[in-house]
Amino acid sequence: MNDSVILLVEDNVDDVALTLRALKKNNLTNEVVVASDGVEALDYLFGTGRHAGRDTSVMPQLVLLDLKLPKVDGLEVLQRLRADPRTQLLPVVILTSSTEERDLISGYSLGANSYVRKPVDFTQFVEAARTLGMYWLLYNEPPPSRRSG
Amino acid sequence: MTRLVKRASLERELPLLVAGLLALVVVALAAASYGAVSRGARQAAIERVERLTRDMASTSATSFQRGLADLRATAASPAVRAFLESPGARQRDGAVAALRKLLPVSGASAAVELLDAGGREVLWVGDSAIRFASLALTDTATVGPLRAPNDSLLYYDTQAPLAGHPAAGRIAVRRRSTATPQAIRTLRLLMGNDATMMIGNAAGDIWTDLARLVPAPPTAVLRSSRAMEYITASGAERLASVVPLPGTPLMLMIEIPSSSYASSVRAYLIRIGLIAALVLALGAWGAWAISRRITAPLRRLAEAAEALATGQPAPRLEYGRNDEIGLLAQSFNTMAEHVQRARQGLESQVAGRTRDLELANNELRAANAELDAFAYSVAHDLRAPLRSIDGFSQALLEDCADRLDAGGLDSLRRVRAASQHLAMLIDDMLQLARVTRAEMRREPVDLSGLARTIANELQRGAPARKAQFLITMGLVVEGDPSLLRVVLHNLLDNAWKYTAKHARAQIEFGVTKRDGTEVFFVSDDGAGFDMAYAGKLFGAFQRLHAAIEFEGTGIGLATVQRVVHRHGGRIWAEGVVEHGATFFFTVQASSTVQASSQTQGVAE
Helix, strand or coil, X not given: CCCCEEXXXXXXXXXXXXXXXXXXXXXXXXXXXEEXXXXXXXXXXXXXXXXXXXXXXXXXXXXXXXXXXXXXCXXXXXXXXXXXXXXCXXXXXXXXXXXXHHHHHHHHHCCCCEEEECCCCHHHHHHHHHHHHHHHHHHCCCCXXXXXX | CHHHHHCCCHHHHHHHHHHHHXXXXXXXXXXXXXXXXHHHHHXXXXXXXXXXXXXXXXXXXXXXXXXXXXXXHHHCCHHHHHHHHCCCHHHHHHHHHHHHCCCCCCCCCEEEEEEECCCCEEEEEECHHHCCCCCCCCCCCEEEEEEEEECCEEEEEEEEECCCCHHHEEEEEEXXXXXXXXXXXXXXXXXXXXXXXEXXXXXXXXXXXXXXXXXXXXXXXXXXXXXXXXXXXXXXXXXXXXXXXXXXXXXXXXXXXXXXXXXXXXXXXXXXXXXXHHHHHHHHHHHHHHHHHHHHHXXXXXXXXXXXXXXXXXXXXXXXXXXXXXXXXXXXXXXXXXXXXXXXXXXXXXXXXXXXHHHHHHHHHHXXXXXXXXXXXXXXXXXXXXXXXXXXXXXXXXXXXXXXXXXXXXXXXXXXXXXXXXXXXXXXXXXHHHHHHCCCCCEEEEHXXXXXXXXXXXXXXXXXXXXXXXXXXXXXXXXCXXXXXXXXXXXXXHHHHHCCXXXXXXXXXXXXXXXXXXXXXXXXXXXXXXXXXXXXXXXXXXXXXXXCCCCCCXXXXXXXXXXXXXXXXXXXXXXXXXXXXXXXXXXXXXXXXXXXXXXXXXXX
16 A cells, blocks of 8 residues: 555645645555646656656556636646546545535546545544545555556 | 507598588488379379369260261151151162261271161161170160170160150160270370279269270279279279269279379389488598597597507698697697607606616625625634633643642633634624625425424523423424524524523424514513513614623624524513513415424423
């Protein structure tokens, strides 16, 4: 389990720090790759740009995706993920500030597996991180990997 | 325009009225004059028939008298006496010659007979076809009645005694009473073609029209001294006049068919009818012409008014008349101008308003879009720093608790509480903005089910509380489910919150009647409020309780009110301090309310 990677797509460094802290407090010691905007997230996943040459046969076990991102926003990242056979089945949890109805609808319609609102109360945030980690990293059976492809 | 034609029309009614009146007058006149004319015609016919009868009777009587005079002269002639005294051959020739003078010169059928005192025939000359026994008449010269031994043989006798010696014998003359066709034609020329003369016995047994035997006229006619109508056996109507021929047992009658004077009356009637028809036609035409002069301009006026009414430009009416119609047209023109001007003014005004409205709409759209963007960005961006404040405060509390004194720890906790309160405030404001902007849906919403779900959530959140929910089931209304959920959530959450300080609580959702309308309510027996401040309950950021007492943002009830108003309803509250509060609300008057059973949930 520990060798599986979490891709955290988040531009706010505070949120990155808090998320990492929340994960750590729950003893979720997976490697967390942070992409600070949509382009970097896509580069990482598809082995392009800064991440050219990355072995794309290894995919993160979970993507935590913020919606409001510089350059390419979260919904577009999600769309591109779902359009590519390599990332089509990747578990994506939208982790964002708002519960605006249109965001919820777009997120789920584009194929998000889950939608979690970041609570302001850090205690609740830790609790949310714990639940998320437990579910997606421990209990959830990941889709078959496409190492051969 | 076609409608105008189908309506009741003056143009038709006036000529009809005039024609009707004329017809009345003409018929009355015709009836009156017809009576007079027919009476006059009958009178003239009566006079004619009577005059003819008198004339013909006098002519006949004269002829009879002359015949009798001739007969008397012959009876006194010496040749006849000489033969009776000594009937030799020579005397016989003399008597025959005398007798032969009595035969008519025309050669019409007749016979003369000399009879002796015993009534025996002594001499006979003339038509042998009428050689019958003669009647014994009187001792004076007399005309006898008509006799008819058969239908074709008609004759009469005249006789006279031989002069001075009644017992010596007599001479009888017998004549056929039929006339020759020539004579009848002459008679007709004299009397007129329609008149027929008849002669018959006053006794009424035998009558002839001088050609053949005819039925006798009715007794009433024979006895009447004046001309009168009668109906023949064959049903024909006749006007007849009868007079006795003096010195004979005979009567003379002249008759004409009643139709001969009725036909002149009929002809008069036809003439009158033709004149009446002409008068009627002229009258109707005149009335039509007059009414057209009135209705044609009226029709154009009606068309123009209709055009004006349907918003088309009305044509100007130019009649060139100074009468009432001309005045009407002028007034109409003035009115049409006013209407047109007013309409144009109105149109440009409407166009202006529409432009203004469009501008305002565009501005509103832009403002809405901005507000949308603003709310979206608030939702995302305003919360992020709060998360940092709260998160890192917590990190401090956890990581550096040993280096902070009690005051420092308290400050950090206050920082966290404030940031969480601000987060709640942001959420509530976003919700208020959302219920204002959101598109409304309309569908049946089960309020009872919603209330049940919310109550369960609240009870799960604080299972230790002894609070009881009483929810009337089956309350369904037309509305927006997510907005109505906001209403119930806020009201029930408030009730839950403001009963928190009581050991036991009862929160109720149901329906009641106020002023005849169904009103929903959420009531509790909690902290309540002072009615003096009831007006401030629904204003945004207005709170009746200190934040330390009950947490809250002061936005919830403003949001509830917004949603209720968007549903066309009302909301108000009643409360008593420490004895609870009740919030009443309605959603649109047409919404259906169905209440069924009541269930209650108890949280212990």
